[in-house]
Amino acid sequence: MEPAELARWTRFAAKGGIGKCTALQDCVAESPEQLMFLKDDEITVLMQLADQEGWYLGYCEGVVGRFQAKHVQIYGKLKKPVMTKRSLSVTPRTASA
Structure with a gap:
């Protein structure tokens, strides 16, 4: 994710996003675009991903x-x-050869 895009999402999170949730369990990110969190962490929901139910x-x-x-x-x-x-993209940009 580019710095400008990250800054926009961070500002949106500071305003409360579209809602809040609490982690029910520890979750280790399996890829760079996934969020890691621990049980009972509060997460600000930014958007539902249309491409992944x-x-x-x-x-x-x-x-x-x-x-x-x-x-x-x-x-x-x-x-x-x-x-x-x-338009706000949610696909992190990666370097490709």
Whole structure:
């Protein structure tokens, strides 16, 4: 994820994202785009990922990444995301040869 994109998601997380959830168990990231968290960590939900059912983009302990809904307890109903003029990508950019 590029620095400018990370900064936008971090600002959105500071405003509460689209909701909050609590980790039900420890979750070790299996790839760079996944979010790592420990049981009882609070995660700010940033968006539901349209391309992967049951997956969300979240913010925890200064890190933005993908996580599965089955590992968390979501508080109440998630807000609908507000679309802005700028499109926000959730695919981290990696160097390719």
